[in-house]
Amino acid sequence: MFMGEYHHNVDDKGRVIIPSRFRDGLGSAFVITRGMDECLFIYPMDEWERLESKLKSLPFTKKDARAFTRFFFSGAAECELDKQGRISIPSTLRHYAKLQKETVIIGVSTRVEIWSKDHWDTYFEESQESFADIAENIVDFDF
Template sequence: MFLGTYTPKLDDKGRLTLPAKFREELAGGLVVSMGQDHSLAVFPKEEFEARTRRAAEISRTNPRARAFIRNLAASAVEQRPDGHGRITLSPAHREYAGLTKECVVIGAVESLEIWDAESWNEYQKQTEEMFSSAADPDLSGLI
């Protein structure tokens, strides 16, 4: 399970050091893909495979489903962290997520998300009240 917030820096070669807490779980391989809200998603390889199988079962006649599957698969890159726990983020991934040197890695239960620090702070400001009030009836029983 991936939990917590971490603030690694992106180096000049586009490498990001994963939090030590998660390296063992990701040592067998991982997949980096475009995520929601212009973040990057990092999945253990097995979790990504399970999700893409479920996504592929969605009707191909649905244009939104086709677009989702295409973007997910086209943006996916398999990797293994190096001996220092680093992964290399492609220029396309860095551009999509607007990554600069200051990054935030958050645990998202079954995956990690990589955000540009400024974008993450802005996202938190925009969604904090919604979380605090749990105004959405579909979410009110979660906490």
């Protein structure tokens, strides 16, 4: 499981350090792709294969299913960590997520997300205000 928030910079070659706490869970090769809310999603191979299987089962006759799978798969790239624990993010993905310099890398259960720091700060502020309402609408927290 991935969790936590880390801050790293994208270097001039488009590389960013993946937090050491995430590296073992990602394995030697993993997939990075466009995510929701203008961030990037990173999946370990086993999770990517489960997701791919689910997406393959969508009816290709449905316009939304075709659009989503195109969006999701066309941006996907297989990655490996270099010796310093960095990945090279393709320029199309850096552009999509508006990654300039400062990034926020977060663990979200089965995936890792990479956000531009400015976008993350805005998203977090806006979501924080409605967090209780969101939780009430989607989750039953009976302990």
